[in-house]
Amino acid sequence: MKVFRFFYWWLCVLLFNFCSFTKAEAQYRLYDTIPHQPKKLTKLVLYSSGIYTAGLIGLNEVWYKENPRQSFQFFNDASEWKQIDKIGHFYSTFHISARAANAINQTGIPAKKSAWLGAATGFVALSAIEILDGYSAAYGASASDLLANASGSLAYIGQHALWNEIRIIPKFSFHRTHLAKLRPNTLGDNLPSEILKDYNGQTYWLSFDMDKFIKFPKWLNLAIGYGGQNMLYANDAANTEAGLKHYRQYYLAVDFDLSSIRTKSKVIKSLLTVVSAIRLPAPALEYNKNSWRFHPFYF
Numbered sequence: 001m002k003v004f005r006f007f008y009w010w011l012c013v014l015l016f017n018f019c020s021f022t023k024a025e026a027q028y029r030l031y032d033t034i035p036h037q038p039k040k041l042t043k044l045v046l047y048s049s050g051i052y053t054a055g056l057i058g059l060n061e062v063w064y065k066e067n068p069r070q071s072f073q074f075f076n077d078a079s080e081w082k083q084i085d086k087i088g089h090f091y092s093t094f095h096i097s098a099r100a101a102n103a104i105n106q107t108g109i110p111a112k113k114s115a116w117l118g119a120a121t122g123f124v125a126l127s128a129i130e131i132l133d134g135y136s137a138a139y140g141a142s143a144s145d146l147l148a149n150a151s152g153s154l155a156y157i158g159q160h161a162l163w164n165e166i167r168i169i170p171k172f173s174f175h176r177t178h179l180a181k182l183r184p185n186t187l188g189d190n191l192p193s194e195i196l197k198d199y200n201g202q203t204y205w206l207s208f209d210m211d212k213f214i215k216f217p218k219w220l221n222l223a224i225g226y227g228g229q230n231m232l233y234a235n236d237a238a239n240t241e242a243g244l245k246h247y248r249q250y251y252l253a254v255d256f257d258l259s260s261i262r263t264k265s266k267v268i269k270s271l272l273t274v275v276s277a278i279r280l281p282a283p284a285l286e287y288n289k290n291s292w293r294f295h296p297f298y299f
Contacts, residue, residue: 028098028166028259030115036108044107056128068137075133075140080234082248086148087204087226089126091170093152095277097122098166101156111164119157123149167212171205171223171255171279173299174198183232203227203298205279207255219260223279225251229288245289253284253298 078086101118105111126149134141152170159166177200180187188194194201207223210216227249233239239246258276263269284298 028102028169030101030105030111030160032111034106034108038107041104041107041109044103048103052125056132059129060132064132064136067139069135070137072131072134073140074143076144077142077234078144079236081199081231082228082236082246083144084199084202084204084226084228086144088172088202089145089148090152090155091172091204091277093122093126093149094156094170095122096125097153097156099273100125112160115157115160119153122156123153126152163212165212167209169207169209169276171207171277173203173205173225173279173281175201175203175299177201177229179230179232187232200227200229200231203249203251203279205251205253205255207257207279209257211257219257221255221257223251223253223255225249225253225279225284227251247289249286249288251284251286251298253279254282255279256282 097119099118100121101114104117104121105114109117127146130141130146130149133139155168155170156166159168174195176191176194177198179200180189180194180198186197187200188197203225204227205223205225207221210220210222211218228246229249230244230246231239232242232244236246258272261268261272263272279299281297281299284295286293286295286298
């Protein structure tokens with residue numbers, strides 16, 4: 001299921017990314033000076049609605065159609081995988097909101113309205129999956145997933161309301177672990193599937209654009225991160241029973257601000273958009289189980 005959620009997320013990101021930015025540093029910035037372009041807005045609505053609907057239909061045909069249907073029900077998975085999957089929902093919704101708001105703003109819609117419309121789009125785009133889950137007997141909708149989705153949208157619109165710009169950016173990084181080989185069906189049996197399934201190798205970050213707060217090198221950010229380790233199973237009880245000393249991990253690290261790179265190339269701008277959602281390898285300080293560890297090169 002995680003594989004289809006991943007491709008669905010990238011569909012949403014790429015969908016709104018075709019309305020590219022006027023500047024590389026405009027990745028998370030909205031403007032009130034762009035002329036109103038009704039035809040461009042109409043195309044955006046038609047194209048995005050069509051592709052989005054096709055994506056949902058395809059997801060239903062590929063994954064949900066084979067499972068029995070049920071009346072809409074919720075499933076409580078809030079305690080699973082040390083909530084790393086919930087942070088993934090927060091991360092995904094934030095970036096879809098940002099891409100949608102930027103695309104809307106490029107049609108001439110004012111910045112404030114674009115931010116609100118983008119945040120609403122991000123929430124609806126990700127939460128639609130929960131509706132499909134809710135009617136599937138194999139799953140059930142997750143209230144905690146919906147809450148995480150709402151938090152991602154609120155984190156985006158909240159920064160615009162407070163600063164009229166984005167200063168704190170959610171990011172993702174991944175490294176391979178030995179645990180995937182122990183449960184390949186659950187944690188992945190190759191690199192692409194492990195990136196999606198192995199929560200032990202996933203780290204989520206909040207990257208602070210420090211030069212917007214204090215005097216600081218424009219290209220350098222500080223980031224705080226969160227991850228987990230020794231999780232073969234979704235819940236702590238099962239991991240404990242298997243003899244695994246599972247634990248949470250917290251990080252303090254440096255990060256790079258790719259928005260400081262200026263370019264006129266739309267290809268490079270689009271590439272920077274994708275890479276800006278990833279924390280590149282750099283030194284990091286880890287805290288876990290009352291101990292500290294320094295990583296000279298952590299991803």
